[in-house]
Amino acid sequence: MTKRSQVEIERKYDVDENAVPPRLVGAGPVALESDPSTVELVAVYFDTADLALAHNRIALRVRHGGGDAGWTVKLPGDEGRTEVSWPLGEADSAEPGSVPPPAEVVEAVRSYIGDAPLEPLARVTNTRTTVILQDAAGFAIAELCDDHVRSEALRGTKEPSRERRWREWEIELLEAAPDTRERRTALLDDIEARVLGAGAQVSVSSSKLARALGVDALGE
Structure with missing residues (x-):
């Protein structure tokens, strides 16, 4: 696996549900917006029986659909998170979550789980509409994702209901984002002012997995 x-x-x-995504041209170097595109993503998250990964703020998922389909491990970092990803294999064409993580993916989190087996933790289905924010030369600076999410906690939830639904917006920086932390923060702050002006609120949950489990943040 690569x-x-x-x-x-x-x-x-x-x-x-009634919020309308704002126009973001003029935020920092954003000069263009792509036409919106919509895709359905289905992800299953894995962890040990005692949630060893979640307690270390680590997520391991397999996702079907979209341009980043595959296996991903998300690790906490100083600025943002580090994503380590592998493409789907032939066996992964089955129902998401029905195939255990490949050996190479398991080895990436071995120091956190020891010999404990990984089990499906939650299934997250997301209808995502994405707009790419570009500079004047057409390079991708960031993306605005409008997510309509349905999750099912397969275990580990703190709430009686195993299914949750919500809508959220994500702003994620892309390849042509500013090359210093100070400028990246300034861009995100500029975009955030417009997003909040459109009726959004800073998310109370750290991730879709945390929300699926009924907690504010992984590790709780």
Whole structure:
């Protein structure tokens, strides 16, 4: 399996069903917006019986659909999170979650789980509409994702209901984002002002997995 690694820098916002995504041209170097595109994503998250990964703020998932389908491990970092990803294999064409993580993926989290087996933790189905924010030359700076999410906690939830539904917006930086932390923060702050002005609120949950489990953050 071919492994790749990247840093994910993003901000999340809670919105109601009537919210309209704002125009973001003029925020920092954003000069263009792509036409929106919509895709359905289905992800299953894995962990040990005692949630060893969640307690270390680590997520391991397999996702079907979209451009980043495959196995992903998300690790906490100084700025954003580090994503280590592998493509889907032939066996992964089955129902998401029905095939255990490949050996190479398990080895990436071995120091956190020891010999404990990994089991399906939650299933998250997301109808995502994405707009790419570009600079004047057409390079991708960031993306605005409008997510309509349905989750099912397969175990580990703190709430009686195993299914949850919500809508959120994500702003994630892309390849042509500013090359210093100070400028990246300034861009995100500029975009955030517009997003909050459109009726969004900073998300109370750290991730879709945390929300599926009924907690504010992984590790709780």
